[in-house]
Amino acid sequence: VIEGKHVSVHLSPVFARGQFFGTVSIFRDVTQEVEVDRMKSEFVSTVSHELRTPMTSIKGFAELLLMGAAGSLSEPQSRYLEVIRDNADRMSGLVNDLLDISRIESGRTVLDLQAIDLGRLVNDVVTSHLDSLIRREDKPMGLELYIARSLPSINADPDRITQILINLLDNAYRYTLAGGTITVTVKPTGDQVEMSVRDSGIGISQENLEKIFDRFFRSEDAVVQQVPGTGLGLAIVQSLVEMHGGEIAVSSEVGIGSTFTVYLPTAFGERVKVN
Amino acid sequence: MNSLQHLNGDNHRPKILVAEDEPDIRELVAITLSFSGFNVVAASDGVEAMAMIDAHSFDLIILDVRMPRMTGYEACRRLREREETKETPIIFLSAKGQESEVKAGLEAGADEYIVKPFAPNELTHRVRMALIGREE
Numbered sequence: 001v002i003e004g005k006h007v008s009v010h011l012s013p014v015f016a017r018g019q020f021f022g023t024v025s026i027f028r029d030v031t032q033e034v035e036v037d038r039m040k041s042e043f044v045s046t047v048s049h050e051l052r053t054p055m056t057s058i059k060g061f062a063e064l065l066l067m068g069a070a071g072s073l074s075e076p077q078s079r080y081l082e083v084i085r086d087n088a089d090r091m092s093g094l095v096n097d098l099l100d101i102s103r104i105e106s107g108r109t110v111l112d113l114q115a116i117d118l119g120r121l122v123n124d125v126v127t128s129h130l131d132s133l134i135r136r137e138d139k140p141m142g143l144e145l146y147i148a149r150s151l152p153s154i155n156a157d158p159d160r161i162t163q164i165l166i167n168l169l170d171n172a173y174r175y176t177l178a179g180g181t182i183t184v185t186v187k188p189t190g191d192q193v194e195m196s197v198r199d200s201g202i203g204i205s206q207e208n209l210e211k212i213f214d215r216f217f218r219s220e221d222a223v224v225q226q227v228p229g230t231g232l233g234l235a236i237v238q239s240l241v242e243m244h245g246g247e248i249a250v251s252s253e254v255g256i257g258s259t260f261t262v263y264l265p266t267a268f269g270e271r272v273k274v275n
Numbered sequence: 276m277n278s279l280q281h282l283n284g285d286n287h288r289p290k291i292l293v294a295e296d297e298p299d300i301r302e303l304v305a306i307t308l309s310f311s312g313f314n315v316v317a318a319s320d321g322v323e324a325m326a327m328i329d330a331h332s333f334d335l336i337i338l339d340v341r342m343p344r345m346t347g348y349e350a351c352r353r354l355r356e357r358e359e360t361k362e363t364p365i366i367f368l369s370a371k372g373q374e375s376e377v378k379a380g381l382e383a384g385a386d387e388y389i390v391k392p393f394a395p396n397e398l399t400h401r402v403r404m405a406l407i408g409r410e411e
Contacts, residue, residue, distance in 0.1 A: 052370035053297055056392035060303040063395045069310045092392050096372075103373075112374070159374065 006034040037106065044102040048095045055095070059088035090228050097232040101215065104239045111157040111243055115267040118154050118161070118193050119147040122186050125165050130182065133173050141173060142181035151186065154193050155267040160240050167233045168197040168260050174227045176201030176257070189263070192246070196261040203254040212250065213238045288314040289334040289406055294324035294350065295368065296342045300391070304337060304368070307395040308402065321345025325353065328360060335406055336360070340369035340380065348383050355384040364405035368393075 001007070008028045014021040062085040064070070066078060073081070103109045123145065130143055172182045180200040187194055202223050204212060211217045216231040218224060241248045245265050252258035291313050295301040298319075305315045316331070318324040320342045328336070336354065338347035347367055354360040364386045369376065372390035380388040386405045389398060 049370045052391045053300065056370075057297075057299040057303060059392045060300070060307070060395055064303065064306060064310070067310070067395060069306060088392065099373075110375075 005029055005031045007031075041102040041106040041108075044098055048099045048102075051095050052092070055088055055092055059085055059092070062088065094230050094232075097230050097236060100236050101232055101239075104236065104243070109240075109243065111160060113155050113157055115153040116156055116158050116161070117151065118156075118195060118264070119151045119186050121158060121161060122165060122184060122195060123147060125162050126169065126184050129166055129169055130173065133170070137173075139173075139178045141176065141178070144181060144183040146183070146185045146187070148187040151188055151193060152266040154264045156244050156264060160244070161264075164237050164240050164262060165195070165197070167237045168262075171233065171260075172197050172199035172201065172258070174229075175199065175223065180257075188266075191266055192263045193266060194261055194263050196259055198257060198259040200257040203256055204250070204252040204258055205254055209250060209252060213248075288312060290314045290316065290331070291335045291337065291402065292316050292318060292324060292327060292331075292333045293337045294318040294321060294342065294347070295337070295339040296320050297339070300339075300368075303395075304398065307398055310395075311399040311402075313402070321347065321350040324350055328354070332359065333363060335364045335366065335402060337366045337368060337402075338385075340367050340371065348380075351384050364408065366401060366405055 006029070008030045010026040010028070012024050014024055062081050065073065066081050066085065100109075126143070126145055130141065133139075134141055169182070169184075176182065176199045182200075183196075183198040185194070185196045185198070202221070204219070208217075208219050213234050214231075215235040218229060218231040238248055241262050241264070247263045249261045249263075250258065251261075291308055293301060293304045293308070293315060295304060295317070296319055301317050301319065305317050308315045316327060316333070318327050321338070322344045324336070324338065325345070338350050340347040342350075347369075351365055351367070354363065354365065365384065366387040366389060367380045367383075367385045368389050368391060369380065370391045377388045377390070386408060387401045389401055
């Protein structure tokens with residue numbers, strides 16, 4: 001920042017016939033870009049909060065009716081109300097995703113880092129989350145869970161790791177037909193811990209693999225289009241993984257399935273851990 | 276008060292005050308809790324809530340965070356300073372659900388913080404938990 005203006009500076013050396021000639025410095029006034037960025041995230045945040053109020057009423061009154069608070073319901077009445085409720089939930093999901101991405105992009109997301117046992121967290125989250133998915137969607141799915149016995153702890157924010165895992169599990173479940181299998185593995189690799197979610201689902205084409213982490217990207221595939229989604233989930237996952245100093249990789253084959261692997265660095269204070 | 280009145284159902288039902296400026300959500304909370312067997316009184320902002328608390332005693336108080344005239348935070352702070360409401364369970368309702376916001380709400384002296392939109396079941400559950408928590 002120079003005299004109240006945001007300036008971007010780019011320096012590059014100039015060589016001529018192998019000799020250093022000097023430096024080219026480019027100064028660019030980006031004050032307006034910074035301001036537009038700030039306004040954009042403020043706008044998203046305000047709109048999101050304003051949307052939550054009407055959504056509270058829509059979801060709440062639909063649920064009240066479903067609870068029988070205004071008398072008993074016929075079968076179609078219940079079904080229509082469930083549609084209203086499920087779509088209100090979907091909209092809150094969208095609002096949460098928008099808020100998340102805008103917070104991450106403006107650097108307002110702060111991690112609450114602590115030494116955590118990834119194996120235990122994965123064990124808790126996977127079982128309960130997949131159970132609730134299967135119960136809600138009424139689509140059976142096999143689960144295989146492999147957690148290495150002696151895992152070093154990782155330095156991470158447990159809420160964010162849970163968010164990453166739930167996102168990957170949701171995708172695996174949604175894009176896999178009934179009776180498929182989801183395999184979750186946690187194991188150490190070098191100075192990292194690897195967490196992977198593999199499904200036996202519809203897979204991702206080579207062309208789309210390059211785009212799946214882009215914001216709002218969704219495949220044109222008919223199966224994908226049928227599944228509600230914002231195209232923000234994986235963009236959020238990738239940002240959160242990178243904030244942890246980790247990496248995410250994907251491999252997939254159409255018709256066979258996809259594997260998402262997250263690598264997270266182990267905790268620095270590992271030796272302090274009492275076994 | 277005679278003993279018959281004590282046996283009257285209404286006196287056994289926990290009495291809850293709801294302060295919420297959005298009429299629809301105020302009604303939603305009131306109906307949900309009445310349906311679950313609580314005795315509910317509603318106020319449309321913090322000032323009105325304080326006036327009601329002056330006149331009656333409540334077993335639990337639900338405050339919307341963002342209200343005109345007096346915010347839920349301010350009302351909570353004042354309630355915690357008063358002898359008769361120092362220990363009363365307080366639940367915040369808010370459209371802001373970031374961890375830092377939830378933390379700030381709990382630090383302001385609330386027992387629970389519920390993010391909108393909420394499921395009626397969840398509201399009832401949290402109210403029960405807060406009531407049990409204070410009894411122990």
